[in-house]
Amino acid sequence: MHSLKVRFIAVFAAVACLLWLLGLGWAVKDYLIGADSVPGLPVAGDEPQPVLKAYKIVALGDSLTRGTGDSEGKGYAGYVGDLLKQDGMDVSLVNLGIKGLTSAQMTEQLKQKEVHRQIGQADIVLMTIGGNDLFDGGQTLSNLTPENLASLGDGFLANLKSVLTAVRAANGRAVVYVLGLYDPFRDLESGDRTSSAVRSWNYKMTEVLSGYSNTVFVPTYDLFQQNTADYLFTDHFHPNEKGYRLMAGRLAALITGGGGRP
Amino acid sequence: MISLVQNELMKLLGKRRFMIIAAIIVVLLSLFTYAQSRQSEAVKERLGDVDWRTELQQRIVDWQNRLSSAGQWKDQLQIQIQQYQYYLDHDVNPSEPGAPTFIRGFVENSAELFLPLLVMIVAVDLVSSERSMGTIKLLLTRPVSRFKVLLSKYIALILSVSLIIFLFGLLSFLISAVMFGNQGWSAPVLTGFSVQGGELNIAGVRLVSQSRYILQQFGLAWFISLVVGTLSFMLSILMRSSAAGMGTMLACLISGAILSSMVSSWESAKYLFMVNLGLMDYMSGSAPPVEGMTLGFSLAVLAVWMLGALAVSFTVFMRKDIY
Amino acid sequence: MSDITLSVNGLRKVIGKRVIIKDLSFELKRGEVFGFLGPNGAGKTTTIRMLVGLIKPTAGSIRICGLDISKQFTKAMSHLGCIVENPELYPFLSGLHNLRHFAVMLSGISHERIDEVVRLVGMQDRIQDKVSTYSLGMRQRLGIAQALLGKPDVLILDEPTNGLDPSGIREMRAFIRFLAEEEGLTVLVSSHLLHEIQLMCDRVAIISKGEIIRIDTVHELLSSEERLVWRLQPEALGKSVLGGLTEILSEDEGSVTTPYSERLAGEWNRLLVEAGVRVLEMNRKLPALEDLFLELTGGEAID
Numbered sequence: 001m002h003s004l005k006v007r008f009i010a011v012f013a014a015v016a017c018l019l020w021l022l023g024l025g026w027a028v029k030d031y032l033i034g035a036d037s038v039p040g041l042p043v044a045g046d047e048p049q050p051v052l053k054a055y056k057i058v059a060l061g062d063s064l065t066r067g068t069g070d071s072e073g074k075g076y077a078g079y080v081g082d083l084l085k086q087d088g089m090d091v092s093l094v095n096l097g098i099k100g101l102t103s104a105q106m107t108e109q110l111k112q113k114e115v116h117r118q119i120g121q122a123d124i125v126l127m128t129i130g131g132n133d134l135f136d137g138g139q140t141l142s143n144l145t146p147e148n149l150a151s152l153g154d155g156f157l158a159n160l161k162s163v164l165t166a167v168r169a170a171n172g173r174a175v176v177y178v179l180g181l182y183d184p185f186r187d188l189e190s191g192d193r194t195s196s197a198v199r200s201w202n203y204k205m206t207e208v209l210s211g212y213s214n215t216v217f218v219p220t221y222d223l224f225q226q227n228t229a230d231y232l233f234t235d236h237f238h239p240n241e242k243g244y245r246l247m248a249g250r251l252a253a254l255i256t257g258g259g260g261r262p
Numbered sequence: 263m264i265s266l267v268q269n270e271l272m273k274l275l276g277k278r279r280f281m282i283i284a285a286i287i288v289v290l291l292s293l294f295t296y297a298q299s300r301q302s303e304a305v306k307e308r309l310g311d312v313d314w315r316t317e318l319q320q321r322i323v324d325w326q327n328r329l330s331s332a333g334q335w336k337d338q339l340q341i342q343i344q345q346y347q348y349y350l351d352h353d354v355n356p357s358e359p360g361a362p363t364f365i366r367g368f369v370e371n372s373a374e375l376f377l378p379l380l381v382m383i384v385a386v387d388l389v390s391s392e393r394s395m396g397t398i399k400l401l402l403t404r405p406v407s408r409f410k411v412l413l414s415k416y417i418a419l420i421l422s423v424s425l426i427i428f429l430f431g432l433l434s435f436l437i438s439a440v441m442f443g444n445q446g447w448s449a450p451v452l453t454g455f456s457v458q459g460g461e462l463n464i465a466g467v468r469l470v471s472q473s474r475y476i477l478q479q480f481g482l483a484w485f486i487s488l489v490v491g492t493l494s495f496m497l498s499i500l501m502r503s504s505a506a507g508m509g510t511m512l513a514c515l516i517s518g519a520i521l522s523s524m525v526s527s528w529e530s531a532k533y534l535f536m537v538n539l540g541l542m543d544y545m546s547g548s549a550p551p552v553e554g555m556t557l558g559f560s561l562a563v564l565a566v567w568m569l570g571a572l573a574v575s576f577t578v579f580m581r582k583d584i585y
Numbered sequence: 586m587s588d589i590t591l592s593v594n595g596l597r598k599v600i601g602k603r604v605i606i607k608d609l610s611f612e613l614k615r616g617e618v619f620g621f622l623g624p625n626g627a628g629k630t631t632t633i634r635m636l637v638g639l640i641k642p643t644a645g646s647i648r649i650c651g652l653d654i655s656k657q658f659t660k661a662m663s664h665l666g667c668i669v670e671n672p673e674l675y676p677f678l679s680g681l682h683n684l685r686h687f688a689v690m691l692s693g694i695s696h697e698r699i700d701e702v703v704r705l706v707g708m709q710d711r712i713q714d715k716v717s718t719y720s721l722g723m724r725q726r727l728g729i730a731q732a733l734l735g736k737p738d739v740l741i742l743d744e745p746t747n748g749l750d751p752s753g754i755r756e757m758r759a760f761i762r763f764l765a766e767e768e769g770l771t772v773l774v775s776s777h778l779l780h781e782i783q784l785m786c787d788r789v790a791i792i793s794k795g796e797i798i799r800i801d802t803v804h805e806l807l808s809s810e811e812r813l814v815w816r817l818q819p820e821a822l823g824k825s826v827l828g829g830l831t832e833i834l835s836e837d838e839g840s841v842t843t844p845y846s847e848r849l850a851g852e853w854n855r856l857l858v859e860a861g862v863r864v865l866e867m868n869r870k871l872p873a874l875e876d877l878f879l880e881l882t883g884g885e886a887i888d
Binding site: 265266268269272273276277278395396397399400401402403404405406407581583584585 | 634637638639640641658659660661662663665667669670671673674675676677678682686687689690691692731735
């Protein structure tokens, strides 16, 4: 009585219905009753590094690397990438910065296989670290005793060493640029004391870096020394876009002018 | 009986329902595939030409940075991050480029709202349109019992749901195969994650092929759609106007989507059908709306709602006076 | 099989506390056209919907060819064809597909039978077209075609001439008479138009406020209400003589109305003449059903 089309569609729909029932049954079996014996999971191995044409930048660090305070969200790493691209380089940028990262957390991060691998592929490594160790979310400001600063500094430097060791282990040839600290609190009442703490940490960082080949300490203290407020974000801690551009300009000049160029 | 079901299908075809549904799917798919390809271009732009590990690592870091401002989504995000980290650690690409990966994501995103919506187009006026057209008077004065009339309509609904899901699968395969290439069916997917006490449990994690995963997804999507279809079918009997039925069902679905994100402290909400529509989440291993919900529980709740709706449908339909 | 095709016994419908239909009983015979007459809201539609199984009666039984529709619904319905109110068909399907759709719901309807009914209602030319392109008259004919598909014994038509033009009404009337006389169907027709019923039906039930107030053949109904209108001269004498013989129902200027009696009319005439009254005119008058209805229902208006 019905046309061929209707009959065909009815049969077809019935077949589809069976297919979906099969899928449903299979899902129920797998997820409720338990799947058949699980084959061993592969574990990421140290496969050969793929040859990348692009110039690879890996940025490690805290909120400065992430770009907190930058209206474009790029941070200094993003601007470095932009500047290098303007120079005609084919750049691949991996930004592994995490807000609030301390040096201790960074040593943990470097233990991840993939992070290890990424660094291994890098042509240069950019890094900001120490800000969260020193200021500890603002806690330090209320306890600026020399003893406290010294104990914080000792921990930080030990971590910095293991970080650099890990980076070197992953990649022996990449130039590592470590950005120094600046003092966002120099305008405050306790500005003298924070500034001196920052200066002494920066000094100790250069000391540590001197123990590793192909590492460059990039100061930022001077960049924010004058007109600090102009270069800081409204939180008076992170740089703003202008501040980040200053940092990036310095880095890009080092990379293109120095040994960074491939 | 079979020819009664064919009758119903003939009417649905006559109303061009499947054409409309296919058109909606095509439009939405084009939008999705376009968005997807734009997204991968954007990633390329930002990271350069990189392999998936780099991209995934970048995504994990991006999410870690979002954690502090995630608010109520923090737990969900945390679990996602852990899951991706697990993918990374075991060298499994969660988004192998190609049609299957796209279909997998598309089904997962469509199963709770979009597919049920399409099914509603058919289900919600299966009975009420006969009433508004007046043809129900002819239908119920034939030498066929009311039970059989309704049963044939319900079977037609089941077939339509199957057909819609098939159309959905076929169209998304065709379009995404053109856009992203037809490869990666046997690529592995990690599944079996579960969430306990806000922590990702990886005890049951196993690898399955993408094709198997997708078939299971479609099975679950079919079931979700059938449940929503059955409830719409009931409303189509209880309510005179298709629009009212559609509105009610839509309100339920949307409230379900909203509730799912905020009922974590309202324990008994887990017995509402709309909170249980996220069956896909159990496969991918996201946290359920209420702690302690499992796939089995949700399937059971949905089945009970479906059977209840069927009981109401048949009782009312067989007793109802037609004016 | 007996000659009774549809029998209704003590049919009652109560909705809430309102009694919509009060104990209807009637029987229809093979080959007759039965009229169901009443104003809108009298309960015609409710009764018809109960007859075809759309509404469940509160009490009473309905038998179609001896089969109780509440107990043997499907068997009973296979003897019945109906159009309730307008012939609503699927506008998005062709006429033929509509017929096939309903043929499937009856058992053993062949393609030949479908062609046969299509020819019967004269729809051969347009049967492949979508119903949405049909005129009301064509829809009505297609509706009849679907009602006749299963070769029913009883055909129930609710307001069959509603919305048809005069020629369509005439055609429909002839067709209904044809079905009853030639095909031996029992046809139940409802209408609020007295004229229709009068022209089409053999028997009629007058229904008002959910009750049958009268069932009779159209002929009986009319003859019991037949009148004789006299014009006499001299009027006063004639009136007094006539008044002595029978009841005077009304008098107008120059005319007097009395009941009609075939047996006595000649006698009255003779007596008048003998009394010296000239009978100018003696006119037998059939009442319109309108008058009849007004009389039976005590002045309830029909619309």
